[in-house]
Amino acid sequence: MQLSMWTYEGPPHIGAMRVATAMRGLHYVLHAPQGDTYADLLFTMIERAPTRPPVSYTSFQARDLGGDTAELFKDAVRVAYARFRPEAMLVGASCTAELLQDDPGGLARTLGLPVPVVGVELPAYQKKENWGAAETFYRLVRGFAAARVPPPGTVRARNAVPSCNILGPTALGFRHRDDLAEIRRLLARLGIEVRVVAPLGARPGDLARLGEADFNVVLYPEIAETAAGWLQRAFGQPCTKTVPIGVGATRDFIAEVAGLAGITDIASDIDEQCRLSWYARSVDSTYLTGKRVFIFADATHAIAAARVAADELGFRIVGLGTYSREQARAVREAAARHGVEALITDDYLEVEAAITAVQPELVLGTQMERHIAKRLGLACAVISAPAHVQDFPARTAPQMGFEGANVLFDAWVHPLMMGLEEHLLAMFRDDFEFGAAAAPSHLGAAVAAPVPAAPAWHEAATRELSKIPFFVRTKARRNAELYAIERGVGEVTVETLYEAKAHYAR
């Protein structure tokens, strides 16, 4: 039993939902009690999906437990098939149904549905979201591509036009949508054809032809590594190891895919979009030198961020960690390269303690570290899942490729203070406007402008005012005073407060 106040990753079936929701023509039936439908809002609210995730839940209740929950599950699969007519179905259980041991995969196969059914077992009491996504993706890839695995010893023939698949982007992924667009553009410039992108946008039939491409681009190892490993073993299909986050990693990525694709002639202006290199060298960036940065993210983004921070912005790494225990080793190695000890934890309070201890100038983290940084008054940029509504910006804002590097420059540098500004603050720290209590000077005195000749407040009214939420309290006070003056009321009472509220509601 582990005490958890907040969790970076959801349970593994959420990972399965991210894969299923990314795909087209697939429907996931989840053996789960009614409350588990909360997961739908992750997609419809955080990602603003205009459709429900393609997931049906059995909604079993306590009274069903004595009866036949297996039959209930089979009914749900039948009904979901009839209603949604998917090209294939995915079936599984959430944490509670796992305890019932109904075997969703086996049950669904007995139904004789006219479409393929893939069962996926995700141990909810051991594993988490990213593992669930990886396992589900692997089961699907294997389920659909296995029939086309060549006999052992078959030599792969290279395609006339070099081609690859892109593996890893899912629904509810941190900037997956934009990374994908950026990497597609990069591969197109290299003359590499993209055969299948999966899971995002793939249909079950697309997974069956994954083996046709020359190699696989693994964008998000947390999600695609397992499937890519199987494709390598089954089809002799190599996969990329470099995650193209940052300028250096993007260059390495280009070299890696060029090698895999047999391309020797790379356009000299392949990096024409890249501004980070020059911006980082321009003199105004001098003030970035040695800024102390603390990094906490999923393993892929944490390791990549450390490289960008140290090599491309000239920051100093004072902390590096991850909540991805599966990839802890790689993060430990990266931390050692940067001369720090890795923090491997999924307890945000430990992360908070670590940040507090080192007092960095910049925190690169998840939305949770953003909150921690806010509390501690530190600059922060968000670099990793868990996804938040702000991580689906209206504009295109990749993390990967050259444009992604430009985005990183902006996103990490803007929260910091500019060089000269910093000097002025240091030189004239006694200026009253620099004090913590000073209101921003550009807002002038207007903010706090009291109502002229404001009437007195009755004690009970003051008490009542204090119960009004702080974000509307100022407005409530002002409205009440204006209303009292208008009516020639000498004293604001509780009644005046509510009379004013009703008056201004009109």
Add this chain to the structure above:
Amino acid sequence: MSPDGVAGCIEAPSPVAPARGQREVFCGLTGIVWLHRKMQDAFFLVVGSRTCAHLIQSAAGVMIFAEPRFATAIMDERDLAGLADAHDELDRVVAALLARRPQIRLLFLVGSCPSEVIKLDLSRAAQRLSRTHAPDVRVLAYSGSGIETTFTQGEDACLAAMVPGLAREDAQDALLVVGALPDIVEAQFARLFEALDIGPVRFLPPRASRELPGVGPGTRMLLAQPFLAETARLLQARGAMRIAAPFPFGAQGTSAWLRAAAASFGVADARVDAVIGPAHARAVAALARHREALSGKRIFFFPDSQLEIPLARFVARELGMIPVEIGTPYVHRAHMEPELALLPPDARVVEAGDVEAQLDRVRAARPDLTVCGLGLANPLEAEGLATKWSIELLFSPVHGYEQAADLAGLFARALARRAMLRV
């Protein structure tokens, strides 16, 4: 019709029984999101899975601004395989928690789907832990599991868990208002009851566990929320008498609720009129603008919080809206009788049911406004239906006179925004 606009009994619509199928609702754990804010020295420890932890942090879109007053004891394989005694593990987790948070006076162990399925006896654990940590901390248990509770039933289960421990109240004519209310609403009601000379008035849940009210044969209870079946049953078993009333939503609902209490306490009509008259009139005036915008609009409620019937009554009677379908997780006939009587007689009340069938009906009905959960709101908007997320009705002050226009505003804003946009 009375001066407050509440007519006598009309033939009540009779609810349609639930259908099987997927239910798109939260489980009772969600109640923790508001209960932990209400009771400031209480802590809610869910004994469950990572799903439970993820649900609570996702359901309310809660980001934690400080160390929260709720947490999940996440069970792992060792607990399930019997390698670790779950009770020993729980004792260890609770001890660590209380050491870390010495200001906790009341600890709720909250059961979940997995803890119910493995039959982990949290009541027994609560008794044991209460003995261990007495007198500083009292430990209670309730279930917020999705296999037993729907959304707001979690609050019912939580309040019900407190009832056996309430002190015996010997005072005659004590009024107990039951249901978590925002502090400001509680203060408004307290003033009204005082002006009506009703009292002493106590609230359950209180803001601090040391202020727990007593209960006894002289207690009359007034439900402020429509989802408190079990709490009311237990309070009645302790001798409390329930005052039947509509719920205090809207000017009319609030007046009817207060009048029911006043009648029970024998307050003279003239006095009641004098006390509630100005506030009622003010609420009616504040509602006028919203009534103009909403009158004649058709509204469809997905089953969610059990607030649906009182809200449908409010929007129908005070805003002139037309309820097309009133879905609700469960209809408590006795508690809802005064509300059902005030609904338009042709209103269709549907208990729980299959979300796919509800979606078919809402698409066929194409109402002007659909009240639904967060999972459905954007998809329905994308289909061209205006929606109001139901969870906001729980998370904002909506009871009483002074909030009547705010409540109407929640419905009106969804439509006003659509009318404004030119994109």
